[in-house]
Amino acid sequence: MARTCSDCGVRDSALCGTLSDEELVGLAKLGVQRRLVRGDVLVRAGDPPLACANVQAGVMKIASVTAAGDEAIVGLLYSGDFIGGPFAAPAEHDVTALTDVELCMFPRAAFEASLADHQRMERLLLERTMIELARARRWLVRIGRASARARVAGFLGDMGRRLAVVNDCRRDAAAVPAASFELPLSRSEIGDLLGLTIETVSRQLTLLRAAGVIDLPGGRMIVVRDAAALAAAADETV
Amino acid sequence: MARTCSDCGVRDSALCGTLSDEELVGLAKLGVQRRLVRGDVLVRAGDPPLACANVQAGVMKIASVTAAGDEAIVGLLYSGDFIGGPFAAPAEHDVTALTDVELCMFPRAAFEASLADHQRMERLLLERTMIELARARRWLVRIGRASARARVAGFLGDMGRRLAVVNDCRRDAAAVPAASFELPLSRSEIGDLLGLTIETVSRQLTLLRAAGVIDLPGGRMIVVRDAAALAAAADETV
């Protein structure tokens, strides 16, 4: 049922869903496999654009350094997500592995030729980009208006949902967040993502634990004890 | 030199740049002209997706209502920008006219057929979506990490740049912001856009005036007296 592209790991519902078998084979030939370990930088701001790459496993961060010298994370990439694209101008952000990552990289020339040949692939890329835009806008609302507690709670909810379906390409679709998971980010990185300091992140996690909403068994593990309360906390204004 | 699509107003460098004359004619036939006045709502969150529309003149806001009941503006649309697209799920945001607006609307069926026929049009839409994504991410950095003063200063700079080239489709390209312009947003809307209260926006504008950076001759007019200082203020952390 769910076909998987054996060479590049792209799953049926992600990229392959709207491509025929022969197109799949063509795409697979284009892809070059690559592995990263946590901390590896795939793209650095200002780099000439890489054509396109697909995250098959792991989590990456999209970040830039602000004028003040600290890092602002503007997005996360999970398995199935794309980096770059046909027209990307020189990169505006660093793209760095948060966990060990597996990638399928498409060289520019071959990728562009493939887009020209297979209109459905371009259509798919457009769809993905629009999804990414929608995510960025949802994030914007959270960052712009929510309290520290709501940001942290919302982040935990999102991460739980994403990690629960990390091997399922229909992302954003899981109804119930994973009961427990390990954060791929340090407190400092969570702060950079949420626009908060490391101390505030830590305090809010402690408060959520005190309220019985989550448990922090140690390390970067998160146990969601009360998903409804977590969701409610994410919607609070104050 | 710069061709303009007479029926829908789309300019050479915006949409028409990569389309042939015959494609242009086809696109023009698809478009239906429409006018809005300030406050008109084109799309309401939850609406079935409209196929696609192109803003020809004026400014619109993309906004949603938060759980707390106040409005969060996640983006602005200037002339040349697109609303909707081939796969848009039911709308997540309201799209409302901030000024009087002229639109070129493409009905779904015809628009999709046109995309299928003209691959370059789809390419262009992808490009636009990626630009929009980049804008959203830049915004994210500003909202997430910047002080109230930096947000307001950055907003004024952006708006000046956009309004300076409002009739030039190569947006984001102007080197020098307009020396003076009229804000298409109320203080309250600026607050919703920047994630600040109306009082804080007002205070920061007053402070920028006191510092000789801008002038506020009345109404919603903004005069930029010291563009360099404005840009510097936008980069401040504190």
Place this chain on the structure above:
DNA sequence: CGCTATCTTGACTTTATTCAAGGCTTGTGG
């Protein structure tokens, strides 16, 4: 001319940051 909207300003409160110290892990070398 007065009404209503919007905008500005002031005093006070809440929130998150900053600065500072201490605790918990993890990994390394004795």
Place this chain on the structure above:
DNA sequence: CCACAAGCCTTGAATAAAGTCAAGATAGCG
């Protein structure tokens, strides 16, 4: 195996920033 160091995380107290509440000022508009 233990001691120690380094990094990451937590907690507390003081500070700064933006929000809230409240009162006036200004500007449009009938």
